[in-house]
Amino acid sequence: xxxxxxxxxxxxxxxxxxxxxxxxxxxxxxxxxxxxxxxxxxxxxxxxxxxxxxxxxxxxxxxxxxxxxxxxxxxxxxxxxxxxxxxxxxxxxxxxxxxxxxxxxxxxxxxxxxxxxxxxxxxxxxxxxxxxxxxxxxxxxxxxxxxxxxxxxxxxxxxxxxxxxxxxxxxxxxxxxxxxxxxxxxxxxxxxxxxxxxxxxxxxxxxxxxxxxxxxxxxxxxxxxxxxxxxxxxxxxxxxxxxxxxxxxxxxxxxxxxxxxxxxxxxxxxxxxxxxxxxxxxxxxxxxxxxxxxxxxxxxxxxxxxxxxxxxxxxxxxxxxxxxxxxxxxxxxx
Amino acid sequence: xxxxxxxxxxxxxxxxxxxxxxxxxxxxxxxxxxxxxxxxxxxxxxxxxxxxxxxxxxxxxxxxxxxxxxxxxxxxxxxxxxxxxxxxxxxxxxxxxxxxxxxxxxxxxxxxxxxxxxxxxxxxxxxxxxxxxxxxxxxxxxxxxxxxxxxxxxxxxxxxxxxxxxxxxxxxxxxxxxxxxxxxxxxxxxxxxxxxxxxxxxxxxxxxxxxxxxxxxxxxxxxxxxxxxxxxxxxxxxxxxxxxxxxxxxxxxxxxxxxxxxxxxxxxxxxxxxxxxxxxxxxxxxxxxxxxxxxxxxxxxxxxxxxxxxxxxxxxxxxxxxxxxxxxxxxxxxxxxxxxxxxxxxxxxxxxxxx
Numbered sequence: 128x129x130x131x132x133x134x135x136x137x138x139x140x141x142x143x144x145x146x147x148x149x150x151x152x153x154x155x156x157x158x159x160x161x162x163x164x165x166x167x168x169x170x171x172x173x174x175x176x177x178x179x180x181x182x183x184x185x186x187x188x189x190x191x192x193x194x195x196x197x198x199x200x201x202x203x204x205x206x207x208x209x210x211x212x213x214x215x216x217x218x219x220x221x222x223x224x225x226x227x228x229x230x231x232x233x234x235x236x237x238x239x240x241x242x243x244x245x246x247x248x249x250x251x252x253x254x255x256x257x258x259x260x261x262x263x264x265x266x267x268x269x270x271x272x273x274x275x276x277x278x279x280x281x282x283x284x285x286x287x288x289x290x291x292x293x294x295x296x297x298x299x300x301x302x303x304x305x306x307x308x309x310x311x312x313x314x315x316x317x318x319x320x321x322x323x324x325x326x327x328x329x330x331x332x333x334x335x336x337x338x339x340x341x342x343x344x345x346x347x348x349x350x351x352x353x354x355x356x357x358x359x360x361x362x363x364x365x366x367x368x369x370x371x372x373x374x375x376x377x378x379x380x381x382x383x384x385x386x387x388x389x390x391x392x393x394x395x396x397x398x399x400x401x402x403x404x405x406x407x408x409x410x411x412x413x414x415x416x417x418x419x420x421x422x423x424x425x426x427x428x429x430x431x432x433x434x435x436x437x438x439x440x441x442x443x444x445x446x447x448x449x450x451x452x453x454x455x456x457x458x459x460x461x
Numbered sequence: 462x463x464x465x466x467x468x469x470x471x472x473x474x475x476x477x478x479x480x481x482x483x484x485x486x487x488x489x490x491x492x493x494x495x496x497x498x499x500x501x502x503x504x505x506x507x508x509x510x511x512x513x514x515x516x517x518x519x520x521x522x523x524x525x526x527x528x529x530x531x532x533x534x535x536x537x538x539x540x541x542x543x544x545x546x547x548x549x550x551x552x553x554x555x556x557x558x559x560x561x562x563x564x565x566x567x568x569x570x571x572x573x574x575x576x577x578x579x580x581x582x583x584x585x586x587x588x589x590x591x592x593x594x595x596x597x598x599x600x601x602x603x604x605x606x607x608x609x610x611x612x613x614x615x616x617x618x619x620x621x622x623x624x625x626x627x628x629x630x631x632x633x634x635x636x637x638x639x640x641x642x643x644x645x646x647x648x649x650x651x652x653x654x655x656x657x658x659x660x661x662x663x664x665x666x667x668x669x670x671x672x673x674x675x676x677x678x679x680x681x682x683x684x685x686x687x688x689x690x691x692x693x694x695x696x697x698x699x700x701x702x703x704x705x706x707x708x709x710x711x712x713x714x715x716x717x718x719x720x721x722x723x724x725x726x727x728x729x730x731x732x733x734x735x736x737x738x739x740x741x742x743x744x745x746x747x748x749x750x751x752x753x754x755x756x757x758x759x760x761x762x763x764x765x766x767x768x769x770x771x772x773x774x775x776x777x778x779x780x781x782x783x784x785x786x787x788x789x790x791x792x793x794x795x796x797x798x799x800x801x802x803x804x805x806x807x808x809x810x811x812x813x814x815x816x
Contacts, residue, residue, distance in 0.1 A: 187662035282749045299525075301750045328524035328689065330748075333733035337745030355663065358692075358735030362743050382739045399667035400737040401692035404719060411667030415632035 147217060147317055147349050148199065148234075149175040154211030155191075155198050156421070168207065169194050169373045170421045171445070176317065181343065181350040183364030183381060185357060185396070187416050190370040192353045193239075196319050199351075200236050201226035232262050235310035237320040241302035245294040251278075251305050252290040258312040277308040281338060300331035307338065317349045324359070336363060357400045361385060366452075369393050372427035373419025375445060379453030389448040389455035392428050426458070434459040481550065481683050482513040482536065482651055488544030489531050489707075505531040507707040508545065510781065511700075513651065516677060518684040520694040520715070522730070523704035532704070533653045533687045537571055538562075549651075567597055570644040574656035576636030580628040586639055587624040590614065593646040609646070616679075617642040618672055634665035641672065645680070655687040670696050692734055695719055703727050706762035709781050713788040723790040726763040761793070769794045 153172040169191035176182045184192045197203050199214060201223055213220045216229055230236075238244040246254055255277060256270035265273065271290075278286035281304040294302060303323060310318055320339065324332035340363060343350050352363055360367050360381060368378040369392065377390040388394045395412040414431040426432070429439040438458045445456040489506040506528040513519045521529040535542055538554055547554045549565060557565050570593075573579040580589055591610050593599075600606040614621050617638045628636055637657065644652050657673070658666040674697060676682060688694050694701060695715060702712040703726065711724040722728040736743055761767070764774040773793050781791040 187664060282747060284749050298750070304750055329691070329733045330524065330729055333735075333745045334748040334750075336735075337747040340745055341747055356735070356737075357663075358737040361737050361739040361741075362735050362745065385737075385739050395664055397737065399664045401663075401667070401670070401690070401696050403692040403695055403731065403734040403736060406696055409667045410671045411669075412664035413668070415634050415665060416662065 145178045145217075146175050147178050149215040149218075150195070150199060150212070151215065152212035153195060153198055153209065153214065154421075155194050155203060155207055156210040158206045158208075167191075167194070167373075167419055168210075168421055169198070169370075169419065170211075171374055172212070172370075173445075174368050174375065174378065176349050176351060178316070178349055179343070179347050180366070181352055181364045183360030183367040184351060184353045184370065185355065185360055185367060186370035187355055187396075189416060189418065191373040191419055192370050193321055194373075195370070196236070196321055196351060196353055199226075200234060200319060201230055202236070231258060231315070232313045233315055234317045234319065235313065235315040237303075237307055237310050237318060237323045239322040240326055241306040241323075242294060242299065242326075244306050245302060247294050250291050250293055251297075255290075255305070255309055255312055258309060262313040273312070274308075277311055278305070280311065280342070281305070281308045282334075283308075299327050300334065303327060303331075303335050304338070307335070307342075311342065311346075314346075315348070317351070318343075319351045319353070321353045322355070323352075325354075325356075339363070357385075357397060369396065372417055373421055374427065374456065376428065376457070377453075377455040378445070379448075379450070383450065383453050387449065387453070387461075389453065389460040390428075390457045391432050391434050391459070393455075395431075426456075428457075479514045480512045481515050481517075482685070483548040483551075484512070484532075484536070484545070485510050485548070486545035487532070487535060487542050487547060489528070489535050489540050489542055505707050506535065506542075508781075509702075509704075509707075509709050510545075511702050511709070511712060513683050513685055515650070516681040516683055517700065518677060518686055518698045519700045519702065520686040520688060520698035521702050521704060522688055522691055522694050524689060524730075526706070527704040528707035529687045529689075529704050530655055531707075533571075533655050533685055536651075536685060537569060537653055538565070563597070567593075567647045568649050569651045569653065570647060570649040572637075572640050572644045572652060572654040572657045575660045576633060576640050577628075577660070579640055580636055582628055584627070585624070586614075586619075586626055586628070586631070589628070589639055590624070590642045590646055593643060597647060599647070610642075613642040613646055616645070616676065618668075632665075633661050634668055637661060637665075637669050638672065641669075641676070645676065645682070648680070649682060651683045651685065653685045653687070656689070657686075658693060659688070659690065666693070673697060691719075691730055703730070708762055708778070709789070709791060710763065711788075711790040711792075712781075713785075717788060723784050723788060723795045724763075724792045725767050725769050725794070727790075729766070761791070 151173050154170045156168040172195050174182060186192045198209050252271060252274050255274040259265040259270045259273055274290055275286045278289055283289050283304055297305065324335050327335065336359065339350060342348060352360065354360060364381045367381045367384050368375045371392050377384065377393045384393065388397055398409045399411045412431050417427060424442055426439045426443055429435045443456045443458045445454045448455045448460045487506055487509040488504065490502045490504050492500050493503045494500040509532055521532055523529045534540055536547060541555050554565060587610055590613055591606055594606055594609060600609060610624065611621050614624060619635060619638045619642060623631060623635065658669050661669060677684065686698055698715045701715050701718050703710045705726055711727045719731065722731055759776060761774045761779050764770045767774065779791045779793045781789050784790050784795060
């Protein structure tokens with residue numbers, strides 16, 4: 128029933144026949160002096176992504192969305208480590224060493240700030256071909272030809288000219304396209320995009336997101352889209368997971384999440400997002416997101432929640448709400 | 462239909478006595494130097510004209526490099542403009558000296574983008590908020606000063622218990638409340654707010670926007686609100702000025718401008734915002750990234766991206782003209798005030814669209 132009301136604009140669900148990546152009760156912790164509470168990490172983070180699917184991972188700064196993605200990529204910063212749960216690639220649990228082999232070849236990442244992700248001393252071409260030389264053992268000429276092909280794929284006009292330029296000669300949007308081309312160089316199955324348009328102007332953002340959408344359709348890629356912008360997930364993601372203080376608090380098909388948000392935080396986030404075509408009488412959500420206190424036995428949102436009762440002193444489990452694929456972690460869901 | 466050539470006369474909707482700040486034909490230039498020793502002038506703001514009325518929020522919007530911050534700083538008298546004038550209550554601010562300048566500094570205050578950078582980490586909140594009071598010797602006694610600071614904190618939704626703390630004990634939203642309290646300490650008539658919520662999370666951004674709106678209603682302060690975020694601007698602005706390459710492309714009342722943008726550039730900006738509703742008609746539009754930009758000195762700054770561009774757009778800058786009552790636009794192709802056909806604009810140069 129619900130599927131029929133999905134309009135023609137937003138992405139509808141894709142058949143989830145082949146699960147590419149499954150993250151199961153992932154826990155990431157930071158080294159702490161003994162006795163200090165665990166902060167900043169993530170806990171009990173579970174999600175899966177099917178071939179050709181886009182998962183939106185949304186939340187405010189510090190909620191753990193980037194940390195979850197870095198764990199999947201095997202790129203956690205020093206001091207952080209996966210301390211629980213499992214990451215499964217095509218049904219097989221993978222460890223850090225195996226993730227390293229998948230990275231670049233099967234899973235590629237588009238970082239937040241393209242300008243700093245690029246090496247300022249190397250030409251665009253040099254940075255693009257490095258991936259191919261490593262993962263595909265390509266020769267120089269073949270790699271260069273492929274580099275030009277990739278720049279065309281990400282819709283750069285005059286790819287030959289851009290190929291020999293250095294990052295400082297590129298605009299922000301152009302640099303982001305180059306970074307996307309690098310991510311595509313080894314023909315990955317899954318792209319993890321971490322706020323790929325946050326630093327860009329709105330018209331350029333639209334172009335980059337359209338490019339990702341188009342590449343996904345044409346190449347059958349799966350995409351994890353990490354963002355704080357609900358407008359972006361509304362039009363890009365098949366399914367969305369909302370994170371708060373290191374945990375997923377609600378997850379479901381994007382349309383359902385917007386139409387029937389079950390968690391008070393999701394509702395507050397939707398109400399807080401400024402609408403370009405109407406004035407909204409919102410006061411935001413009172414207070415500020417706490418640091419992820421992973422050992423806190425209570426609901427992390429309770430201090431900002433208008434529905435708070437005594438039962439919120441115990442942590443709510445993520446459980447189904449109305450539909451089997453729509454889950455929320457709230458005692459007062461709905 | 463009324464078409465008025467922009468001249469030195471300042472266009473205004475409301476009676477002139479209500480005008481607080483009047484910017485007329487303002488140009489700001491920077492000298493850029495090259496290794497070769499040659500230098501040329503970069504025009505950051507070019508013939509900008511607009512008014513800010515009492516208790517009005519005027520937003521300067523545009524992409525990065527559009528000159529919106531420079532314009533805000535020119536109003537702060539951070540730059541003295543070479544061309545045009547900025548009048549505050551009828552007086553040219555470039556001529557202010559001595560006491561009149563000091564009075565202007567009281568009347569016009571600023572809120573910066575990043576509350577992590579704009580507050581001294583070595584000062585207690587009480588002293589950060591109180592510093593403008595001290596600098597202008599507003600209060601004779603310590604008690605009066607403390608009372609004033611506490612009142613400001615309450616007005617800005619800042620727990621008074623935080624006044625003795627240092628900025629590092631505060632969250633981003635609380636810090637921005639401190640910056641707002643500091644800006645309001647001298648009871649200014651105009652506050653230049655440069656991207657005041659861009660560094661904040663959305664749930665906190667909504668709190669701060671609500672606070673700014675309430676303070677305007679309660680205190681009658683005017684804002685010059687600089688932002689790249691058109692959805693945020695929709696929430697706070699009475700009037701919007703759209704800038705591109707230092708030039709005003711369009712201005713008008715917020716509601717009218719968003720409901721039917723006259724300039725194709727304004728429309729392209731509005732069309733690019735993903736509406737936070739999955740059922741809203743919206744498509745991301747793929748463009749092609751081009752390396753070279755034509756020299757736009759003698760062209761409409763949007764002409765290299767505009768789907769309506771013709772020869773005249775590439776050879777002559779369109780003047781800012783009144784297209785409708787209260788609406789101005791600088792475009793050769795929107796004479797009648799007709800909005801260019803939506804389909805044409807949204808397709809534009811894009812050769813690929815997805816639904």
